[in-house]
Each structure stands twice: as structure tokens, then as C-alpha cells.
Amino acid sequence: MIKHIVFFRFDDKKEVEEVKRRLLGMDGKIDVLRHIEVGVNFLESDRNYDLCLTTHFDSMEDLKIYADHEVHVPVKEYIKSVASSSACVDYEII
Template structure:
């Protein structure tokens, strides 16, 4: 099993509550659409002292499953919305 953790920082002048809600809804809708994606959690940062705006944690079957997730059309749809307002991204993947 692979744990996939991603942190996103969005451009201040481009983000809106509507856009952020759309991103969260899109990400949370991926389980069941992508076979290798077993679990996903998405949360907005509630600590204004930290620099990232959104955290995603996901569990996938294995590294091949992570690769399949990355290029899946449903994931790419949400990724396109994220890229419109993305300033910075950090990611860590590790085996459970």
C-alpha cells in the first residue's frame, strides 16, 4: 500500500471559495472512479501561520496504482482546475 500526501499553496489573487469547493469536491469524488485509489482525504488548512492551503492524503494499492491514478482522466480533470490557481506543491509518497 502507498500513502500519497500532497500539499497545495494557491495563488491568493486567483482562488475563490467556489473554486476551492470545486477542487475539494472533485478530489473527494475520485474513489470509485479510479480502481487503485482506495481512500482519499482532503482538508483546508485552518492554521493561518502555515503556508499551504490544502492537504490531500490518499492510499493506493502500489506504485503502479499511483502511476495509474496520476494519468487517469478523472484525476486529470481535477488537476487542470488545481493548476489554474496553483502556486506551489509538495508531495511525499511512502509504503505502508
């Protein structure tokens, strides 16, 4: 299993709920997406991000399919337009 975890920061905190809605809107629409979870941070700290996306895939190939999927691409582009920064970790669970 592959885990894909992305953290996002937003200068405009009003964007957090809209991004969460758009991310969760992908659920059930991408065959290779096995699990999706979105968490909103509740602590204020300089090192914290505002939102965390956790997704699961069966393989690296499935993660690549997701990256270019017609449902995911507009969500990704919207987030790029409103996020001030992001960080990502991808790893395999053995």
C-alpha cells in the first residue's frame, strides 16, 4: 500500500473549508483511490499546517494515475491557486 500525505497552508483561512470540501468530493470518483481523509488543524503554531490530506493507493502506478486523473486535476489546480505552501510525503507500507 502507498500512502500519499500532503500538508497545506493558506494565507486566507477561509479557504480551508472549501479545499476540504473539494478534496472530499473526490471520494468514490477515482477507482484507484482506496482511502481519503482530510484533517483540519486546530492548534496555532508557526510550524503547523492548516490542512492535511491522507490518501491510500494499492501501488505507485495507481498514485500516478490519481495524479493525472480528470477528477483530481481541477482540485489540485484550485489548491495551487489558493495555498501559500505545501509539503508532501509518499511512502510504502510493507
